[in-house]
Amino acid sequence: MEVSNRPALAQEFVAGVGATFPIVNDDQNVAKETYNVTGTPTNLMVDRKGRVFFRSLGYGPGYEARYRAEIEYLLTQGTKQLELGD
């Protein structure tokens, strides 16, 4: 979700990173308003059932490890839910 309202600059960056995940342009502030984003970076994590389990604003040392731990938790929980049949 690129929220700068500067699509040309973002386009250049997006072309450079070669991401394997979708990068969308939010220059009309649609997602920004939908998710009440007040600053960057904002990160939301959604589980397999479409629920927000995690939200953070800002960045500090060690945050990658936390993101990884949270993703692993959500993946494990999802597997548990599938095994339980719900």
Add this chain to the structure above:
Amino acid sequence: MDVTSLAARAPRRVLFPLAGLLALGVALAIAACGQGEKKPDLGGISDTTAFRGASTLTDTTAQIAALVKFLDNYPESAFRPRAYRRLYDLESAASPERAGERLAKALRKERQVAARSGLHYLLFQHAAAHVPDQVEPALRAVLADRAELEYEVYNSIAWELAEKGEHLDQALALAERSLARAPDSLAKATVLDTKGWVHYKKQEYAKAIEVLTAAAATSPEPYEEIEVHLAQALDAGSMKTEARDAYMKLLLTQEIPGFRTRALALTEELGGSPDELARDLDRRREERATPVPDFALKDYAGRDVRLSDFRGQVVLLNFWHPT
């Protein structure tokens, strides 16, 4: 980014409020530095233009020369700390020794407080990276400087020393100095967090708990990093029930590496059931989770992307902007 990285610890978290996004670039730098120099000194060229011009030169030697000239010509400019940082980065790539000498020489005559603060920080980082036996003198120089340096610099250095577990007595002195200058309660809370973490690293757990508790009470808003540190201090200080509860509180909002394991282990030591605690945690996280609204936007190739396309998968939504 130069500005925030110069004083890495205040604000601790790198964060760009969206209100300022429309006028990023130089405007961001100016906002972060305070005011740009108002009067254009040389032939009508403002310091903003001069700094921009110097720092966008592609030839390294030309850029170094232009930055040196900029520093000579604009003694009041808010860009001075950035100019020193850039100069150091450029020169240290070829010769850290020469880059370090330039910093030391600049510090002898620099008058601007922000620039002196930046130079001290760079000298500390330079010593830590290249000349370890100069760390001690660099720290003494920071503490002996009669200029009232910016509180962020004392705090950032104290924090880095705490993280490394080195020169902890000086780290404590730096944190005290920072605390005396911290301008508001959020800044004070950040510095108290540093101070508490230094005590933790000194294995003074009772003192760490006391200071980190004060940090949490001082902060005008919930401050997660303080809670993260306090939980670990309580654990190290064998305050088992309090530590378990502190870990649990954090685990309700996110997984933090190692915290779940410690919370379960403490529960067992306290005679409780780890399995029950784990189930309770999962249940409470589910209760707090909220349904995510969908969006439909286009990617940079013009393809439609909807969040609902990814139903059944774990999704990370990252909001970012280029600088």
